[in-house]
Amino acid sequence: MPMRLMDGSEAIVEAAIMAGLRFYAGYPMSPATELLEYMAEKLPHHDGVCINAATEIEGVNMALGAAAGGFRAASGSCGQGLALMQEAIAEAALNETPIVIFNMARNQQDYFQATRGGGWGDYRTITLAPKDLHEAVEHAQLAFHLADKYRVPVIFMGDNLLARTQMGTELPDLELEPLPEKDWQLDGTSGGSGMSRQIWTFGCGKTNNPGPGPSLHWERIATKFDAIAEVEARHEQGFVEDAETLVVAFGSGGKFVEHVVREMRADGHKVGYFRPITLWPFPGDALEAASHGCKRVLVFELNAGQMIDDVKLNVLDRKLVKAIGGVSFDESGLNLGPLMDAGVIRERIELAINGASK
Amino acid sequence: MRQVTRGTLVIDADRCKGCELCIVACPPRVLTMSRAGNATGYLYPELAPGCTGCTACQQVCPDFVFEVYKYHEPIVSGSDAERMQ
Amino acid sequence: MSIVMTTRPPEAPSNKVASFKPTLLQTEEHHLCPGCGEPVAIRLVLEVIEELGLAQKNVSIIGHGCYGSFIMTMDVDSTLCLHGRAPAVATGLKRMRPDVAVWTLQGDGDMTSEGLAEILHATARGENITCILLNNGVFGDTGGQMTASSVIGQRTKNTLEGRDATYHGHPIVIGDMVAAMPGSAYVARGSVHNAASIAATRRLIRKGFQRQVEKKGLSLVEILTMCPTGWFVPASGGADYMMESLGKTYPLGEIKDISASE
Amino acid sequence: MELDLFISGIGGQGIQLVGKSLALAAIRDGRHVMLAGEYGGHMRGGSSVGTVVIGARPLKALPILPHAGSAIAMSHLFWARVGSRLRPGSLVLAEATIAADLPCMDKHILVTLPATAIATEQGSRMAAGMVMLGAYAALTGAVKIDSAVAAMAEQIPAYRRQHIDANERAIRAGAAAVTPLTYKVDFDAQEARVA
Numbered sequence: 001m002p003m004r005l006m007d008g009s010e011a012i013v014e015a016a017i018m019a020g021l022r023f024y025a026g027y028p029m030s031p032a033t034e035l036l037e038y039m040a041e042k043l044p045h046h047d048g049v050c051i052n053a054a055t056e057i058e059g060v061n062m063a064l065g066a067a068a069g070g071f072r073a074a075s076g077s078c079g080q081g082l083a084l085m086q087e088a089i090a091e092a093a094l095n096e097t098p099i100v101i102f103n104m105a106r107n108q109q110d111y112f113q114a115t116r117g118g119g120w121g122d123y124r125t126i127t128l129a130p131k132d133l134h135e136a137v138e139h140a141q142l143a144f145h146l147a148d149k150y151r152v153p154v155i156f157m158g159d160n161l162l163a164r165t166q167m168g169t170e171l172p173d174l175e176l177e178p179l180p181e182k183d184w185q186l187d188g189t190s191g192g193s194g195m196s197r198q199i200w201t202f203g204c205g206k207t208n209n210p211g212p213g214p215s216l217h218w219e220r221i222a223t224k225f226d227a228i229a230e231v232e233a234r235h236e237q238g239f240v241e242d243a244e245t246l247v248v249a250f251g252s253g254g255k256f257v258e259h260v261v262r263e264m265r266a267d268g269h270k271v272g273y274f275r276p277i278t279l280w281p282f283p284g285d286a287l288e289a290a291s292h293g294c295k296r297v298l299v300f301e302l303n304a305g306q307m308i309d310d311v312k313l314n315v316l317d318r319k320l321v322k323a324i325g326g327v328s329f330d331e332s333g334l335n336l337g338p339l340m341d342a343g344v345i346r347e348r349i350e351l352a353i354n355g356a357s358k
Numbered sequence: 359m360r361q362v363t364r365g366t367l368v369i370d371a372d373r374c375k376g377c378e379l380c381i382v383a384c385p386p387r388v389l390t391m392s393r394a395g396n397a398t399g400y401l402y403p404e405l406a407p408g409c410t411g412c413t414a415c416q417q418v419c420p421d422f423v424f425e426v427y428k429y430h431e432p433i434v435s436g437s438d439a440e441r442m443q
Numbered sequence: 444m445s446i447v448m449t450t451r452p453p454e455a456p457s458n459k460v461a462s463f464k465p466t467l468l469q470t471e472e473h474h475l476c477p478g479c480g481e482p483v484a485i486r487l488v489l490e491v492i493e494e495l496g497l498a499q500k501n502v503s504i505i506g507h508g509c510y511g512s513f514i515m516t517m518d519v520d521s522t523l524c525l526h527g528r529a530p531a532v533a534t535g536l537k538r539m540r541p542d543v544a545v546w547t548l549q550g551d552g553d554m555t556s557e558g559l560a561e562i563l564h565a566t567a568r569g570e571n572i573t574c575i576l577l578n579n580g581v582f583g584d585t586g587g588q589m590t591a592s593s594v595i596g597q598r599t600k601n602t603l604e605g606r607d608a609t610y611h612g613h614p615i616v617i618g619d620m621v622a623a624m625p626g627s628a629y630v631a632r633g634s635v636h637n638a639a640s641i642a643a644t645r646r647l648i649r650k651g652f653q654r655q656v657e658k659k660g661l662s663l664v665e666i667l668t669m670c671p672t673g674w675f676v677p678a679s680g681g682a683d684y685m686m687e688s689l690g691k692t693y694p695l696g697e698i699k700d701i702s703a704s705e
Numbered sequence: 706m707e708l709d710l711f712i713s714g715i716g717g718q719g720i721q722l723v724g725k726s727l728a729l730a731a732i733r734d735g736r737h738v739m740l741a742g743e744y745g746g747h748m749r750g751g752s753s754v755g756t757v758v759i760g761a762r763p764l765k766a767l768p769i770l771p772h773a774g775s776a777i778a779m780s781h782l783f784w785a786r787v788g789s790r791l792r793p794g795s796l797v798l799a800e801a802t803i804a805a806d807l808p809c810m811d812k813h814i815l816v817t818l819p820a821t822a823i824a825t826e827q828g829s830r831m832a833a834g835m836v837m838l839g840a841y842a843a844l845t846g847a848v849k850i851d852s853a854v855a856a857m858a859e860q861i862p863a864y865r866r867q868h869i870d871a872n873e874r875a876i877r878a879g880a881a882a883v884t885p886l887t888y889k890v891d892f893d894a895q896e897a898r899v900a
């Protein structure tokens with residue numbers, strides 16, 4: 001494919017459709033609105049459907065219906081909109097309907113929402129947090145793959161920078177392992193067979209084909225998430241071998257921190273960076289290894305301190321962990337604020353290093 | 359009394375929950391509730407001669423306890439029948 | 444009075460004219476209360492689906508209520524979705540599988556309380572689905588509380604003195620609302636309180652599914668169903684109570700049929 | 706090296722259009738490109754800043770540039786944010802009528818151009834941004850002039866097709882109005898190097 005100039009929203013939509021997305025239902029909310037607009041424009045050209053839902057609740061439930069029918073389906077919004085979807089995200093986890101939820105976040109205050117969830121039950125949501133448009137193109141494909149592979153909801157966590165920054169991209173097609181047929185999909189054909197299909201959170205099955213029942217079903221789901229946690233954690237790191245200071249950040253923040261750390265390395269500072277690519281499963285073992293021997297572990301996130309909990313859970317000495325981010329919005333309250341700036345980040349890292357040595 | 363019976367029922371009495379909807383639904387009024395309880399303690403319908411095989415009981419029953427049959431030839435019973443014999 | 448033997452099939456030559464259960468039920472067992480109207484309504488729907496040749500061409504989207512337990516016994520592809528959201532889930536599935544008959548099974552609590560937005564927006568979009576509303580004016584599954592469809596004067600566990608319009612508001616007559624919207628193709632209200640109305644209701648359900656097959660738009664078939672437990676009346680009195688209370692607010696019959704007016 | 710550029714002006718001056726045209730032209734020339742806008746100030750009369758980065762290899766630049774090596778100034782209003790981020794020795798291509806109002810120009814290579822006047826001569830006062838685009842392309846060699854023209858035409862919506870000719874004349878006039886020797890970009894260099 002020749003290089004095309006696209007904003008992140010368009011690139012994500014193109015990549016998702018390339019990955020087989022055929023149904024999207026959403027509700028406009030800045031900065032996720034453009035995603036909905038591109039879906040509405042493009043899906044009909046690929047035998048797909050995009051519905052302007054009446055609410056985020058309706059939209060995500062529509063996606064659940066399309067996914068139950070065996071199709072790759074998604075909904076999307078940002079923080080408050082995802083708050084409305086929590087019940088359905090939990091439901092998708094517990095009744096094993098693979099859906100993708102795009103969170104084009106206004107900020108990084110949705111870390112807990114994504115990794116802890118607001119729904120009911122012992123579930124987790126695989127959360128992919130790309131650092132830029134190129135990684136977003138990969139993640140938009142990977143998200144559907146992981147959703148189908150494990151029959152789980154997957155959250156794609158972007159932000160306004162990702163949504164609106166335009167880059168040239170060739171939309172590379174990700175090579176992914178083949179997945180089994182969806183023998184569970186509700187296509188309506190098995191009525192009267194005595195073995196009709198069922199998607200149900202309580203896992204009771206049918207008279208002729210009983211399921212395990214709620215307790216065993218939910219235990220199995222929990223075990224499944226444990227297994228996912230074992231193998232699906234992803235991260236990126238740099239300069240960690242001899243780092244005295246390790247800076248942890250995710251999403252766009254991770255890209256900024258990487259940039260700053262490279263600059264500081266060029267100036268002779270013993271600094272490294274660590275970026276969780278999956279926020280859940282959190283790459284805790286990798287972080288433990290990367291932080292080994294560090295004098296300090298700095299966490300840069302645009303919130304009052306959310307990912308820092310996971311960092312503290314995984315470094316051997318939590319007293320080394322220090323927040324260098326904070327709440328930071330622009331004037332509109334809809335976008336990342338002035339903290340998301342290479343110069344500011346460098347100042348804060350240097351302050352943490354020098355302050356500690358004083 | 360002369361009775362013409364055109365149909366009959368199989369009643370899965372032990373699954374009956376005793377709601378009595380069939381009693382009022384029966385056009386020839388040949389269903390009555392039992393005096394003794396079934397396996398789960400509910401009273402259940404009993405059939406007297408005179409069933410027409412109309413399926414009304416089966417239609418209204420929430421517990422699907424009725425199976426309905428129609429005789430090829432009506433069965434006539436009671437005093438008239440005895441006299442005819 | 445003599446009692447006829449009813450423990451086994453008759454020995455005299457005869458035809459079986461009615462089985463215990465429709466073929467699309469895996470078992471006749473269920474745990475709904477004595478005198479409940481829901482099993483009968485569900486039986487009618489399953490019989491219609493089979494009659495119309497949709498047995499291998501339908502998916503049921505089930506809401507939350509006592510009827511939900513039929514997901515274990517109805518021999519059709521099914522999902523039990525979140526409370527009130529069945530028309531949304533049905534929308535997603537139907538848009539992707541337009542040739543499958545997609546139907547929702549909802550109670551009045553599910554459709555008119557929790558899920559009012561979903562049914563109205565699905566209607567507004569003219570979704571080609573069939574929504575079956577089992578209306579007993581009460582949350583039966585939780586033990587008999589007021590729903591948006593409870594009628595004025597109805598005693599429920601949280602309207603102990605009866606629903607008072609000035610305090611609890613007025614019932615939502617969802618059938619009339621849906622019928623007033625251009626997206627609906629067919630709206631009718633039946634009941635299962637006696638054999639005649641059951642037969643009539645089967646015809647309404649049949650038309651509802653036919654309009655979906657004809658791709659005319661949304662069809663809503665509301666069925667008044669007895670809930671003697673939730674109404675605190677004897678099982679044998681459920682039918683009469685229903686027609687004296689709900690029957691007055693929710694008159695039976697066809698409310699809209701766009702095919703009839705063509 | 707990566708060429709990084711701020712375009713600064715007032716909403717309504719076509720700032721975002723210049724940035725988009727430059728980015729699309731670079732794509733036509735086979736480059737890697739990033740284009741970021743400043744959002745929230747899109748209405749007419751407010752601050753409008755566009756950011757363009759062009760490179761021969763996948764880009765390393767951040768979507769919010771901490772620093773840039775060149776700028777197009779269409780207005781002196783709202784300049785502080787951009788001016789403070791220019792590396793010493795940056796190329797600043799400024800509208801002649803406001804150039805004197807730009808502070809701290811002693812560290813930079815200032816090229817002034819009466820873009821609005823040239824655009825007016827070419828038949829459209831609104832095409833001043835296009836004059837700047839042509840001039841910037843010619844000065845830096847960032848994109849081919851023909852690519853800039855084609856990129857401009859590519860994104861003009863159907864209801865504004867009548868402006869294409871005037872815009873093309875403006876781009877070419879802008880390119881002709883500067884001497885292309887002060888600031889050449891060597892995209893193949895591993896590190897920034899200005900000729």
